[in-house]
Amino acid sequence: MKQVLIYDTTLRDGSQGENINFSSEEMIKIAKRLDQTGVHYIEGGWPGSNLRDARFFELARREKFTHARLTAFGSTRKANTAAEEDPNLKALIDCQAPAVAIVGKSWPLHVEEVMGNTREENLAMIQESVALLKSHGREVIYDAEHFFDACKEDAPYALETLFAAARAGADVLVLCDTNGGTLPHDIESIVGQIHQELTANGIEPRLGIHAHNDCGLAVANTIAALRAGAVLAQGTVNGYGERCGNADLITVIPLLSLKMGMRTIPEDKFVHLKNLSRFVSETANIVPLNSRPFVGRSAFAHKGGLHVNAIMKVPRAYEHMDPALVGNQRRVLVSDLGGRSNIIYKAKELGVELGGNGFDSHQIAAEIKALEDKGYQFDVADGSMKILLQKFTEQFVPLFALEKFRVSIEKDKDQPCRAYATIKINVGGTSEITAAEGKGPVSALDNALRKALAKFYPDLGSMGLVDFKVRVIDGRSGTQAKVRVFIESRDSDDIWSTIGVSEDIIEASWQALADSFQYKLAKQEESNPL
Structure with missing residues (x-):
């Protein structure tokens, strides 16, 4: 049974996705969850590029990782600079991560036209950088950037860059589809050819694949590369990453293990994939994708x-x-x-x-x-x-009843609108009247209801809003059209959805909001009976 090493780059490549920003402390929490899930490598960022990633590695030194090897990311030395003097390489060594991923150029387009470098100097940069890191006892994963684009234009030179890294002692050679434009059959063909060329030149190849999703093929390209001989799969949780993202490891892992009979993470860890996906989504403050394969709410x-x-x-x-x-x-x-x-x-x-x-x-x-x-x-x-x-079926037992509410909006010249809500509810024969303000009428109503219920149900703090949507059902009536309000709420262990429909958006919002609180309170009552 083939073993595939799972290399997670959520904290580095994933954090380059639009609207994704992790703090150093959040990165540590994600890293610990990844380690518990059984991935083999956790790429923690680029310590030589920013203070956040440098702080992450400081914090990580206090943690014990059971399954994963913490990996630092960086680039080859600068042109015409000694490797020992390069500040980026110094940062990679000083961060004390046991493994280092170092990216180098494979494509003459980048070497000559983007960097203004020579092909010979680029090969020296790769070889000397890898050799320096190996001399400090690091496991080195060499990322061959734009490798598949390079192969299409100048395959001999692309291969020479791999020889340079391999001869310097690189432990894994990762072939990167950086632009995400290569098709699966080309990936499989090129990886197979590279595997043969390295073997023919006396190099025992350990190849990896790093696929981007610009054509929607990152997962397919990852599978194709592994079929052709690669043994390491790079990707991110939920496929987060720059532009269209990276290969989604939450999809890659079950495909390899449950569909193709390959070993990835330990078998007893598969059941944690959904929770890992949700945890990273929530930490990134991104609504989970219902249609995500295997773990989405709509997957089954x-x-x-x-x-x-x-x-x-x-x-x-x-x-x-x-x-x-x-x-x-x-x-x-x-x-x-x-x-x-x-x-x-x-x-x-x-x-x-x-x-x-x-x-x-x-x-x-x-x-x-x-x-x-x-x-x-x-x-x-x-x-x-x-x-x-x-x-x-006459089994519904309301845990509160609305008596009345009033919502008002105040607009003062060029200042933002302010919303206020007053609500009167009844709980077990006792009435409670409260008032609150919010950033909008629904926010004010939500705050007032929470405030009123807190006297009777003090454990509502764990309940929060995940999503709020308003849809016009039939726009032909203009502003008098009926609207549908959808609310998704969550607590520490559950996500639930509620709905309201009315010609009045506040009334529809109230229906969905009230159902959401009734559902939460009933769940609490069931788990904590008197």
Whole structure:
């Protein structure tokens, strides 16, 4: 069984993605989660380029990594500078990381036209930089930048750059599709040829692949390279990275291990992939992608009635694998495309008993279809769906009831708008009136509701907003059109969605907001019964 080394560069290449910024402390937290997941290398950044990455390596020296080798990233020495005097190489040595990834130029276009260098000096820069790092006892991963573009224009020179790194003692030669424009069949062909050329020249090749996703092929290109002889896969969690991102390791790992029979991370760590994906998303403050393969909320979601009927009998009829293997779960969506099977499965999933109080699954399906005809969309609102099923079967026990609320907006000349909300709720026969302000009317209403509920339910601090969306259902009525408000909320161990529909955006927001709090409080009551 082939062993593939998993090399994570989320903290370096991933952090170059648009709107992604990690603090040094956040980088440490991510690194510890990566280590717990069993990756082999964690690239912590470029200590010679910025203070944040330098501080990360200072903090990392206090940590113990069980599975992964901490890796520092940098470049070859500057042109016409002795390797021993190069400040970047000094920083790589001083940071004390046991492994170093060093990037060098493969493409004459970059060597001559971008850098204004000579081919001979570029080869010397590669060889001398690798040799210096090896003399300090470091494991060296050499990243051949733009390697596939170089091969298409000048394959002999591209190969010479690898010879320079290999002769200096580089432990792994990583072939980089830096522009992300190479196709899988070309990747597989070139990697196979390079493997043969190195072997023929007496070099025992340990090749890696670093693929960018500019053509949507980073994962496919990674798989192609590994099929052709590469043994190390570089990538990032969730595919984060510059431009269109990098190969998504959350997809690469199960593909290799569960589909291709290769060894990657330990088998008992696969179940942590979903949580790792979510943790990095939240740390980066990016909404998780529902359609992400293997770990997304929609990865094993079923909406069509025929599909649901089939998976209730034989799950593999419409699922390529058991979602539990990667820490995910099957979801059934209830909508106007579904039927009785969807209702039965969904009720069971949400823990709602059916069959009582005069409602059966056929009637409930008909009621839901009628509501969806009015603009509701329950396939994206599990929280509201559970509450609705409980109401249909007379099992819903509200943990608070609205008596009234008032929202006002104040605009003073060129100053930003300010919003205020007053709310009166009833909890167990006791009324509570509170007021709050916010950055908008929904924010003010949310703050006022939290303030009112805090007297009765003090443990709401872990609940937060993940996403808030407003959609016009039919724009032909202009500003009087009906709107759909979708709210996604989370606590420390769960994410749930709720929905509201009305011609009034505040009313629709209240419906979704109230359902979200009812869902959270009911969950608390179930886990902490009196």
